[in-house]
Amino acid sequence: MAGAIVTLLLVLAAAYAVTQVGGVITLVFVAAVLFLAYRRLSLLAFTVTFTVLLALYTAAGAPAGLWKGLLWVLLAGLWLLNVRPLRKSLITRPFMAAYLRLLPAMSQTEREALEAGTVWWDGELFTGAPQWSKLLAAKPPALSDEERAFLDGPCEELCRMLDEWHITHERGDLTPEAWEFLKTRGFFAMIIPKKYGGLEFSAYAHSCVLAKISSRSPTAASNAAVPNSLGPAELLNHYGTEEQKDYYLPRLARGEEVPCFALTGPRAGSDAASIPDTGVVCRGMWQGAEIVGLRLNFSKRYITLAPVATVIGLAFRMFDPERLLGGKTDIGITCALIPRNTPGITIGRRHFPLNIPFQNGPIAGSDVFVPLDFIIGGPAMAGSGWRMLVEQLSVGRCISLPSNTTGAAKAGVWATGAYARIRTQFNMPVGKFEGVEAVIARMVGLTYTMDAGRSVTAGAIDGGEKPSVPSAMLKSHLTEMGRQVGNDAMDVHGGKGIMLGPRNYLGRAYQIIPVAITVEGANLLTRNLIIFGQGVIRCHPFVLREMRAARNPDRRAGVDEFDGALFGHIGFTLSNAVRSFVMALTHARFTRVPVSGETARYYQHIVRFSASFAFAVDVAMLTLGGYLKKKEGLSARLGDVLSSMYLASMVLKHHQNQGAPAEDLPIVEWACRNLLYQAQEQLHGFLRNFPNRALAAVMRALIFPRGLVYSAPGDELAHRVASLVTASTASRRRLCAGIYLTLEPHNPLGLLEEAMMLAEQLEPLLKRIRVEGVKTGKVSALDLPGQIQQALAAGIVSQTEAAALRDYDRKSMELINVDDFASGELAARAQPPAAQPRPYVA
Ligand SMILES: Cc1cc2nc3c(=O)[nH]c(=O)nc-3n(C[C@H](O)[C@H](O)[C@H](O)COP(=O)(O)OP(=O)(O)OC[C@H]3O[C@@H](n4cnc5c(N)ncnc54)[C@H](O)[C@@H]3O)c2cc1C
Numbered sequence: 001m002a003g004a005i006v007t008l009l010l011v012l013a014a015a016y017a018v019t020q021v022g023g024v025i026t027l028v029f030v031a032a033v034l035f036l037a038y039r040r041l042s043l044l045a046f047t048v049t050f051t052v053l054l055a056l057y058t059a060a061g062a063p064a065g066l067w068k069g070l071l072w073v074l075l076a077g078l079w080l081l082n083v084r085p086l087r088k089s090l091i092t093r094p095f096m097a098a099y100l101r102l103l104p105a106m107s108q109t110e111r112e113a114l115e116a117g118t119v120w121w122d123g124e125l126f127t128g129a130p131q132w133s134k135l136l137a138a139k140p141p142a143l144s145d146e147e148r149a150f151l152d153g154p155c156e157e158l159c160r161m162l163d164e165w166h167i168t169h170e171r172g173d174l175t176p177e178a179w180e181f182l183k184t185r186g187f188f189a190m191i192i193p194k195k196y197g198g199l200e201f202s203a204y205a206h207s208c209v210l211a212k213i214s215s216r217s218p219t220a221a222s223n224a225a226v227p228n229s230l231g232p233a234e235l236l237n238h239y240g241t242e243e244q245k246d247y248y249l250p251r252l253a254r255g256e257e258v259p260c261f262a263l264t265g266p267r268a269g270s271d272a273a274s275i276p277d278t279g280v281v282c283r284g285m286w287q288g289a290e291i292v293g294l295r296l297n298f299s300k301r302y303i304t305l306a307p308v309a310t311v312i313g314l315a316f317r318m319f320d321p322e323r324l325l326g327g328k329t330d331i332g333i334t335c336a337l338i339p340r341n342t343p344g345i346t347i348g349r350r351h352f353p354l355n356i357p358f359q360n361g362p363i364a365g366s367d368v369f370v371p372l373d374f375i376i377g378g379p380a381m382a383g384s385g386w387r388m389l390v391e392q393l394s395v396g397r398c399i400s401l402p403s404n405t406t407g408a409a410k411a412g413v414w415a416t417g418a419y420a421r422i423r424t425q426f427n428m429p430v431g432k433f434e435g436v437e438a439v440i441a442r443m444v445g446l447t448y449t450m451d452a453g454r455s456v457t458a459g460a461i462d463g464g465e466k467p468s469v470p471s472a473m474l475k476s477h478l479t480e481m482g483r484q485v486g487n488d489a490m491d492v493h494g495g496k497g498i499m500l501g502p503r504n505y506l507g508r509a510y511q512i513i514p515v516a517i518t519v520e521g522a523n524l525l526t527r528n529l530i531i532f533g534q535g536v537i538r539c540h541p542f543v544l545r546e547m548r549a550a551r552n553p554d555r556r557a558g559v560d561e562f563d564g565a566l567f568g569h570i571g572f573t574l575s576n577a578v579r580s581f582v583m584a585l586t587h588a589r590f591t592r593v594p595v596s597g598e599t600a601r602y603y604q605h606i607v608r609f610s611a612s613f614a615f616a617v618d619v620a621m622l623t624l625g626g627y628l629k630k631k632e633g634l635s636a637r638l639g640d641v642l643s644s645m646y647l648a649s650m651v652l653k654h655h656q657n658q659g660a661p662a663e664d665l666p667i668v669e670w671a672c673r674n675l676l677y678q679a680q681e682q683l684h685g686f687l688r689n690f691p692n693r694a695l696a697a698v699m700r701a702l703i704f705p706r707g708l709v710y711s712a713p714g715d716e717l718a719h720r721v722a723s724l725v726t727a728s729t730a731s732r733r734r735l736c737a738g739i740y741l742t743l744e745p746h747n748p749l750g751l752l753e754e755a756m757m758l759a760e761q762l763e764p765l766l767k768r769i770r771v772e773g774v775k776t777g778k779v780s781a782l783d784l785p786g787q788i789q790q791a792l793a794a795g796i797v798s799q800t801e802a803a804a805l806r807d808y809d810r811k812s813m814e815l816i817n818v819d820d821f822a823s824g825e826l827a828a829r830a831q832p833p834a835a836q837p838r839p840y841v842a
Contacts, residue, residue, distance in 0.1 A: 022062030029057045037578040040129070043571060047078040084563065092563040099562075100550045102625050112387040114537055115544075117394030117468025120460055123539040125645045128576040128614035130607060132594045135649060140657035141459030147205035151738070154185045155212050159740040159747075162217040165502040172357040174220060182220070183255025188227035191234060196249035198233075203461035207399050207454055208738050211407030215739030215749070218512040221404045222358035226304045227252070229396040230389065230520070231261035232313040232337055232376075239377040239388055248311065248337065260309035262300040262363050263389070270525045272315075273386055279334060281320040284369040292324050294336070294375075296344075296368040304519075307350045307361040312338045314365075315389065318382050325379065332383035336374040344368035356512045393520070394468035395461055401516050402454040402474045405482035407739055408509045409447040411749060412489035414736040415505055416443060417725030418752035420492055422759050422812040427770075429759070431726040434715060436492055441718035443488045444725050445670035446481040448735055452654030452671070453478055453647050459657075469535045473643040476526040479516040486510045501819025505748040528632035531639035536617060542569040543621070569618070576615035581702045583608035587709065598665055599652055602672040605710070606645050606652075609679045612703040613641045616686060619699055623692055637686040644679035648672050663731045666720040670713045677712040684708055728757050748815065755815055758808040765801050772796045784809045 032053050036046055054075055058068075081087050124130035143151070161178050174182070182188060190206045192198020201209070206228060214221035227233060233252050236245055251257040268275040277298035284293050298316055306312070318331040325331075340347060345368055350361040372379045376388070420431025420440060430436050453474050460467060489506055490497040497506040517523045521530060537543055545565040552558030583591055583604075593603035617638060620628055628635060651671045655664060683703060690696040713721075724731040743750035769791045773779030778794040781787045785806065792802040 022060070022064075025057065025060045025062040029053060029062070034578050034582065037575050038582055040571070040575045043078070043567060044082055046571075047075075047082055050078060051075060081567070087567070088559060088563050092559055092566055095566060096550055096559060096562045099546070103547065103550060104626055112390075114534065116387065116391040117466040117471070117538070118464075119539050120465045120467045120470065121649060122467065122469045122473075122535060122642070122646060123541070125606075125610050125642060125649070126535070126539040126614055126617070127541055128572070128579055128611035130610050130649075132603060135653055136594060136656065138456075138460060138463060138653070141202070141204035141455050141462060143205050143208065144202070147201055147208075150186075150199070150201075150205070151208055151212060154181075154187075155209055156740070156742065158182070158185070158187070158213065158220070159216040160742070160744070162213075162220050163502075163746065164217045164219065164508050165504070167217060167219050168355060168357055168508055169500075173359070174223065178220065180255075182224060183258070186253070187224045188255055188258070189233070189253040190228045191237065192249050192253045193237065196245065197253035198249065202458075203395065203399055204455065204458040207403040207458045210400065210403035211410065211454075211738055212740055214404040214407030215411035216747075218404070218408065218508050219356050219358045221407065222304065222356065222512070222515070225400040225404055226261070227259050229400040230392050232259035232311060234392050234396060235261075235313060235335060235376050235388055236337075238392065239381055239384075241373075241378045243373075244337070244376065244378075252311075257310045258305060258308050259311050259313060260303050260305040260363075261313035261315075262298070262303045262306065263315040264302050265298070265300045270522055272389075273333065275315060275317060275333070277314075277316040279316040279318045279336070281318070281324045281331075281372075282322070283324075286369065286371055291371055293369055293371045294318070296336075296338070296365050296370065298363075298365045298368075300364070301362040302351065302360060303363055304358065304360045306363050307348050307359045309347070310340045312340060312345070312347075312363060313376070314338050315385055325382070328383075333385035333389075334382050335376045335385040335388055336370065337376060338365075338368065338370055338374060342368055342370060353515055354511045356508060356515065390468075391466070394466045394471045397471035397475045397520050398454070398457050398461060398467060401520055402450070402457075402478045405479050405516050406447070406450040406454045408512075409443070409450055409482050409485040410736045410739045412485050412506065412509065413440075413443050413447045413725055414732070414739065414741065414749055415752050416440060416489045416492045417722075417727075417732060418756035419496070419815070421726045421756045422752075423496075423816060429726065430492070431722060434719070437722035438715065438718045439488045439492055440725060441670055441713065441721035442674075443485045443492075444667055444721050444735065445674055445713065446485050448654075448664075448667045449647050449651055449671045449675065450478045450481050450485075451735065452650040456650045456653050456657065469531065469538055469642075470646060472521065472526050472530045472534065473639075473646055475520055476523045476531065477643050477647065479513070480523060482516060483513045486513050496816060496818060499818035499820075501821070503748075503815075503817060503819050527639060528636040529629075531643060532635040533629060535639065535642055536621065540617070542566075542572065573615060573618040573622075576611050576618065577702050579611035580608070580615045581705060583611055584703060585705050587706075599655065599660075599668060599672075602648060602652060602668075602676070605672075605676050606648055609641065609645055609676065609683070612683060613638070613645065613679075616641075616683065616699060616703065619695060620686075620690070623695060631691075633689055634686055637682040637689075640682040641679045641686070644675040644682070648675040648679075651675070658734060661730070661734065663724070663729065664734065666717060667724065667731065667735070670717055670721050673711075673713045673717070677710055680708055680710040726756075727760060728753070751811070752815055755808070755812045758804075758811065762805060762808050765797060765805060769796055 033050065036049055041049065054071055121135050124134060158178070158181055161181060167174055186199045189198035190201040190209060192200065194200045210221055210225055213224055232248065236248055248257065252259060263272050263275065265275055265277060279294040279296045281292065282295050283290055284295060286293055296314070296316060298314065313335060315333060315335050318334040319329060320327065320331055321329055323329065338345065344366050346364045350359065353360050375382055377384070417431065417440065420436060421429050423430050431440060457467060457470050457474060486509060490510055493506060497504070500507045542565045546562060546569065549558050549561035549565055552561060588604035588608035591604040591607050593600055593607065595603055620634060620638070624631060651668060655668045687696050687700050687703070725735070739749065740747065741749050741753065743754055769779060769787055773787065773791045773794060773796050778796065779787050779790040781790050788797070788802050788805045788809070791797045792799065797805065
């Protein structure tokens, strides 16, 4: 409504201007200047063109009074800005001095960490004019024959071996056979190079393996994810000495060593750089000889695989108080590999993470003496631990949790679509009620988004990227989406999802969700502090250049660089303001994008939000500076806008990668609409909470001149989307491809599909019974078995048809039924642990 009113007012103003003397010429002049800003001309090109335009405007006799004066002052200012020595001394130098004072001090380690990884599509979204060709030209992710064979062979076999109820309730662990299979068939060696005996899988294949296991067993998926994520193998691969690689990597690949990585402790969780664990350089005895080594004291908790680990990747802070190494006394965070049996280590007890008994527990070390060679990369890498961790996180975080969560979400959609078809209430499949359709559509749209995000980004990694900002976006947003999908799946299943037991295929996946939310950078921290905080420095086309220039010890070169960056930045901001206004006003209808057809509008809207976002970011940085970091609510919302645009781009690329199937368009529309609606709402939330209200009003006029006109997915779209997964369709199979769907007695996903297909096939028979039997009174039984019996007796169905209906009834009720237990069966069988001191609590 507000949008319509503003549009009407603008049209009236333009119409009024046209009726005034010189009004048309003024309109043309203003439009031409806006066009120049929109097209991002260089300062000199803009000044020259502006001069010509103003000369023509003046020759036409249109400008007058104050307006005329303003334009000539502006022109003079523009020419002066083109005189570089003048602008450097009058503007650049004083600005740079003030900027440097505001710039927070940063250690070399922090700087390296911040600059870790590469900038990919995330960087384009910061420009306000993303170059789609860069994304569209990227090769779709693909599996090699060997990777495909692994998924269809060992991975399928593993899934068949896993029984989540047995694992979670009866054993409290994987079976010994499953452990052996995981270790010896390469599941822990997906990232280890072939020359060391590993599988050396692509990032995409690695992701597909985890997604498949996760659709079957969250416990096994968690155990399998860790050795392939940030940990000893990854760190050795990139930073290990040749000796370390030659010794450990083949042993890890063969499953002779089980690794864990211990960073978190009781006193340092999210703020992991503040770990109090120490490694002090000193002399000590090692294998009968005195050497210079490290005396380690540490207390770690929450460490996945710790209870069964044979080698511990340990992060600690290293000190050299006696300067035995000749350098600094406080060397910094360092990573080392410590064999489990090293004297002084306490390990083996277990935490119990929300009923999902993957191996996880505390580790403590008291005066553990090890040689300096245990440092990953040798003594030369002492103090480089934080950089190593942050660098490797940019890849690992794109894979483990996004893949596990996507696999679980796919399983949730697959099961829920089928369950909503076979479960009838009020004489209708529950999936046909509008309220349930809305929930199923959300599950589908979010799962499509998750799959797009994880697979397109994995493809980018395989193309050589190390996308650090997308890794934070994927980790945080995909796990949050997974949480929503998990909640929705539970709601649609009602009591069936709640009653735990061997027949429950949702409960454990639902329980593990907070684990995904918390690990590898807890979501609150990642959303509020990391995504935007890291994004703005890494991805912004000018910020890092300005920071580097301001800190350049060569002052003259620094001023030169800063000058170029600063004026580039100013032009960039002004251009984005204009682009934002024009595209918001026109609803991005005239924005050029490289595709046509039904998805083109989403490309256009992403460009529009990119310009608005880039403009808002610059205003926020200019006015709030370092304080923006403290205003986490604002940073989080800007991070959300970036993430929404990123994921919407992934959705569009994923659709293309899959050959742009027309049947999937409703899902693509739901996903894009939802993401762009979120972008709009978060940008609006940012403006509502922006402390400088006058500036907020100006930004609002330039970002939302027509108000909030972008709408969320509607009911009709939800109906079309839900229909795609409550029946056996190609879209359903494409969306859920890659999970464990094999039809066999103990796989609910296979059985649900079978029952759903039977429901579809038998629908005409069931209708016949309703119309010819129930309505005519020939069939009066209240339940299906009775109705089939009476329909058979009344000749409404044949023997064969009755048998098919009975078979369907039995199969669907098997799936709908839940378990019950004798009281004693539910009591914990093990003796309660004896009270004992807990050496790991610092
Ligand atoms: C099941 C499981 C497995 C794990 N595996 C490992 C492992 O193998 N190795 C390992 O080293 N660690 C592991 N962890 C540790 C995990 O990485 C930490 O739990 C995580 O870093 C959060 O630390 P914390 O739990 O101490 O929460 P805290 O740091 O106490 O944080 C509490 C809450 O405050 C939020 N928060 C903190 N600071 C900010 C901020 N500035 N802005 C906004 N929000 C903030 C956090 O996001 C969180 O929600 C594991 C944890 C779990 C639960």
